[in-house]
Amino acid sequence: MNINMKESVVVAVREAPYRNTGMQGINDIERSVLEFSRECPKAVIVDGTVYSFDHSFDSKVSQEQLYRTLIHPLVLKALAGYDCTAMAYGQTGTGKSYSMGMSAERMSEEHVGIVPRCLKDILKYMNINDQKENHAAMGEVFASFIEVYNEKAYDLLAVDVNEPLTSRTHPRFTGGTCMPMKSQKDLLQILMLGTKNRHVRATNMNNNSSRSHAIVTIHIQQGFQHSRLNIIDLAGSESVRRTGNEGVARAEGVFINMGLMGINKVMASLSAGRSLIPYRESILTTVLQASLNSQCSLTLLVCISPHASDLNETLSTIRFAKNAKQMKITPQLSQQIQQMQEMHQNRSSAQTTSNQSITQNLGRLLPNSVNIRRRPPLSSNPGARNSFSISIPPGAQPNSRKRARRAQNALLSSSDESDTGVAPTGVISPTVAEFLKLKKEYAELQRGLRELREQRAQPEVQAEEPPLAAERPQPSQLTFREFNSDLSSIAEEGDAIPPPPFRIFTSSPTIYNNQNAGLLRMSGVSSAPTASSSGAAVAAAEPMPGRLSTRLNSRQAQLIQDITNGQDQRPLRRSSRIASQSGGPPTERNEPAERTEGNERAEGPSQLRATSALAAIGERFTMDSTVGSQRARLSKHRAELLSLLNTASVKDLQALPQIGPKTAMALIMQRSVLGHFRNWKQVEKLPIWKDISWSRFAKAVCIEIDP
Numbered sequence: 116m117n118i119n120m121k122e123s124v125v126v127a128v129r130e131a132p133y134r135n136t137g138m139q140g141i142n143d144i145e146r147s148v149l150e151f152s153r154e155c156p157k158a159v160i161v162d163g164t165v166y167s168f169d170h171s172f173d174s175k176v177s178q179e180q181l182y183r184t185l186i187h188p189l190v191l192k193a194l195a196g197y198d199c200t201a202m203a204y205g206q207t208g209t210g211k212s213y214s215m216g217m218s219a220e221r222m223s224e225e226h227v228g229i230v231p232r233c234l235k236d237i238l239k240y241m242n243i244n245d246q247k248e249n250h251a252a253m254g255e256v257f258a259s260f261i262e263v264y265n266e267k268a269y270d271l272l273a274v275d276v277n278e279p280l281t282s283r284t285h286p287r288f289t290g291g292t293c294m295p296m297k298s299q300k301d302l303l304q305i306l307m308l309g310t311k312n313r314h315v316r317a318t319n320m321n322n323n324s325s326r327s328h329a330i331v332t333i334h335i336q337q338g339f340q341h342s343r344l345n346i347i348d349l350a351g352s353e354s355v356r357r358t359g360n361e362g363v364a365r366a367e368g369v370f371i372n373m374g375l376m377g378i379n380k381v382m383a384s385l386s387a388g389r390s391l392i393p394y395r396e397s398i399l400t401t402v403l404q405a406s407l408n409s410q411c412s413l414t415l416l417v418c419i420s421p422h423a424s425d426l427n428e429t430l431s432t433i434r435f436a437k438n439a440k441q442m443k444i445t446p447q448l449s450q451q452i453q454q455m456q457e458m459h460q461n462r463s464s465a466q467t468t469s470n471q472s473i474t475q476n477l478g479r480l481l482p483n484s485v486n487i488r489r490r491p492p493l494s495s496n497p498g499a500r501n502s503f504s505i506s507i508p509p510g511a512q513p514n515s516r517k518r519a520r521r522a523q524n525a526l527l528s529s530s531d532e533s534d535t536g537v538a539p540t541g542v543i544s545p546t547v548a549e550f551l552k553l554k555k556e557y558a559e560l561q562r563g564l565r566e567l568r569e570q571r572a573q574p575e576v577q578a579e580e581p582p583l584a585a586e587r588p589q590p591s592q593l594t595f596r597e598f599n600s601d602l603s604s605i606a607e608e609g610d611a612i613p614p615p616p617f618r619i620f621t622s623s624p625t626i627y628n629n630q631n632a633g634l635l636r637m638s639g640v641s642s643a644p645t646a647s648s649s650g651a652a653v654a655a656a657e658p659m660p661g662r663l664s665t666r667l668n669s670r671q672a673q674l675i676q677d678i679t680n681g682q683d684q685r686p687l688r689r690s691s692r693i694a695s696q697s698g699g700p701p702t703e704r705n706e707p708a709e710r711t712e713g714n715e716r717a718e719g720p721s722q723l724r725a726t727s728a729l730a731a732i733g734e735r736f737t738m739d740s741t742v743g744s745q746r747a748r749l750s751k752h753r754a755e756l757l758s759l760l761n762t763a764s765v766k767d768l769q770a771l772p773q774i775g776p777k778t779a780m781a782l783i784m785q786r787s788v789l790g791h792f793r794n795w796k797q798v799e800k801l802p803i804w805k806d807i808s809w810s811r812f813a814k815a816v817c818i819e820i821d822p
C-alpha cells in the first residue's frame with residue numbers, strides 16, 4: 116500500500132442509518148436528503164447539491180471497510196513516527212461513537228469500531244503480545260483516555276476521576292494516565308473503565324448520547340521515536356430546541372457547542388495559515404492542541420443524518436468538513452525525533468567521537484553563553500550512564516535558560532544508553548490488572564478513612580464502642596498492613612524499592628519526569644507555548660498511580676496517628692512541625708483542605724504528602740519499643756523514605772531536613788540519569804553530597820541509626 120506521508124487532511128462523510136422516530140416505534144419514513152452515486156464515489160449529494168470529499172460512505176459501509184479505507188493509512192503513518200489524529204464530528208445520534216468504537220460493550224466483530232481495530236493492527240505490526248518475555252517486540256504501546264465535560268478535562272483512567280486535569284481556571288494540560296497495551300484485552304479494560312466514567316445521557320435524539328468529548332491516545336514508542344495516534348469522539352452538536360433538553364442536559368449542550376465552536380475557530384486560523392491559533396478559547400481546544408495543529412496529520416470523519424428534518428444540521432456539518440479540508444497542515448516528524456535521529460546517526464557513524472557529536476548537536480541548540488561539559492561516569496554505579504552538565508551563567512536571559520534546560524533534558528535522554536533499546540531502564544510498566552487492583556485498594560482506603568472520620572465525628576457513639584484500632588480492622592488498615600509488609604520485606608532485601616510503576620506522558624520536560632526527557636517532551640501537548648513548570652506538571656498529573664505508594668503512606672501515617680495519638684501534642688521534627696502546621700495529612704481530592712492561617716505553606720497534596728510522611732518519621736522514632744520492632748520500623752522507614760526520594764518533586768524534596776533547592780535539584784537530576792535510586796548506598800555515593808552534608812542528612816532523617 117502506498118501511503119502519502121505528507122498528505123495532511125483527509126475528510127470523509129458517513130451516512131448514519133435511519134433512526135427510530137420514537138413515534139409508536141415505527142421507523143422513520145421520511146425521504147432521505149442524501150444521495151450517493153457510483154460515478155462519483157467521493158461525493159455526497161445533499162438535497163440536490165454535490166459535495167466532494169476524499170471519501171464518502173453510505174449507510175451500508177461496514178466498520179471494517181471504513182477502517183481499512185480511512186484509518187489504516189493513518190495507523191501506518193503513526194507507526195512511521197508521525198503524530199496523527201482521527202476525529203469524528205457530526206450531529207448528535209449520527210454514529211460518531213459507534214464509528215470510533217469507544218464503547219466497551221460486547222459486540223460482534225462486524226460492529227467493532229476504529230479504536231480496537233487500530234490497536235489490534237499496531238500491536239500486530241510491533242510484534243507485541245501479552246507473553247511475559249516478548250523479545251520480538253519492536254517497542255511499547257500505551258493508551259490514555261480523557262474526556263472534556265462542561266469545560267473541564269478529566270482523566271478517565273485516573274485514581275480519582277472526579278478531579279479535573281484542567282479547567283478554565285487551571286488551563287494547563289499535561290496529559291493523562293497512560294496504560295501499557297499488550298493485548299486487546301488491555302484496551303477493553305481501559306475502555307470499560309473509561310466508558311463507565313464517561314458522561315452519557317438519554318436525549319430525544321439519542322438514547323445513549325455522549326455529553327463529553329472523548330480522546331483516546333495511543334502512544335507508540337519505538338526506541339527513541341515516540342508518536343501518537345489520537346482518536347477523538349466529539350460530542351454531537353445539538354440544537355437545544357430539538358433535543359428538548361432542560362436543566363443540566365441543556366447546560367451540557369451549551370458547553371458541547373462552545374467546545375465545537377472553539378474547534379471551528381482553530382480550524383479557521385489554521386486554514387488562514389495564521390501563526391496565532393486561538394487554542395485557549397476553550398478547554399477542548401486546549402486539550403486538543405497536540406492533536407489539532409499544523410504538524411499533525413488529520414483524518415476527519417463527519418457523520419451526517421439522512422433525515423430531511425436534520426437538513427440544517429447536515430449542511431452545517433458539511434460546511435465544517437469543507438473548512439477542515441482547507442487547513443494548512445504539513446505533517447512532519449517532530450523536531451525532537453529529527454534531532455534524536457541526527458544524534459543517533461552521528462553516534463553510530465563515529466563511535467569514538469560520539470559524545471563530541473552529541474555535544475556539538477546540542478551546542479547548536481544553545482545560546483553562546485551556555486557551556487556544556489561532560490562529567491565522568493558515576494563510579495559507584497557500574498551501569499551508570501555518562502552524565503553531562505550544562506552550566507548556565509547567572510545573568511543569562513530567561514530564554515537562554517529555557518533553551519539550556521531543554522538541551523540538558525535532551526542531553527540526559529541522549530546519554531541514556533537505553534535510548535536505542537525498547538524501554539528506558541528503571542520504569543516498570545504495570546499491567547492494567549495491577550492498576551485496577553491499586554485503584555480498588557485506593558477506593559477501599561478512602562472508604563475506610565471516611566468511616567473513621569464519621570466515627571470520630573460522633574464521640575458519644577464512639578465512647579460506647581470498644582477502641583477502634585484494637586477492635587475492628589478497617590479495610591484501609593488491612594490494605595496498609597499488606598502494603599507495609601510488602602515494603603518491609605523489600606526493605607529487608609537491602610532497601611531495594613521498585614521505581615514508580617507507571618509512566619505519565621506529560622507535555623513539558625518536567626524535571627520530575629525526565630527519565631526519558633525526549634520522550635516526555637514529545638508527548639502530551641508537545642508544543643504548548645505555555646508548557647507547565649515542573650511543579651504544575653506534577654500537580655496536574657496528580658492522580659498518577661505511580662505515586663500511589665506515597666499517598667498510601669501518608670494516609671497510613673494519618674491513620675496511625677489518628678488511631679494511636681489522637682490529640683497528642685508531642686514535639687515534632689522541623690518537617691513534622693510543617694506537617695502539623697499545614698493542618699495534618701492530605702485531604703481527599705474532592706474535599707480541599709481548609710485553608711487556615713497555619714496551613715498556608717502547604718501548597719498542594721504532594722507537599723502535604725512529603726510533610727506528613729515526615730510527620731510519620733518523627734512519630735516513629737519518638738515511640739518507645741523493643742529493639743526488634745525498632746529494627747523492623749527502621750527498615751520500613753528507610754524503604755519509605757527511599758520511595759519518597761524516588762517519587763518526590765523538587766518542592767517535596769525541600770521539605771526534607773538538610774535539603775535545599777540546589778540539593779533537591781541535583782537529586783532529581785541524578786534520579787533522572789539513574790532511572791531510580793535502588794538503595795541508600797547508591798544515594799550516599801552520589802557526587803552531590805559535599806563534605807559532611809551526607810552524614811548530616813542521614814542523621815536528620817534517621818537513616819543512619821543501626822539498631
Ligand SMILES: Nc1ncnc2c1ncn2[C@@H]1O[C@H](COP(=O)(O)OP(=O)(O)OP(=O)(O)O)[C@@H](O)[C@H]1O
Binds near residue numbers: 174206208325326
Ligand atoms: N452505521 C451504523 N450501524 C449500526 N448502528 C449504528 C450506526 N451508526 C449509529 N448506530 C447506532 O445509532 C445509535 C447512536 O449512535 P452513536 O451513539 O454512536 O451516535 P453519536 O453520534 O455518538 O451521538 P452523540 O453525539 O449523541 O453521542 C447507537 O445505538 C449506534 O449503535
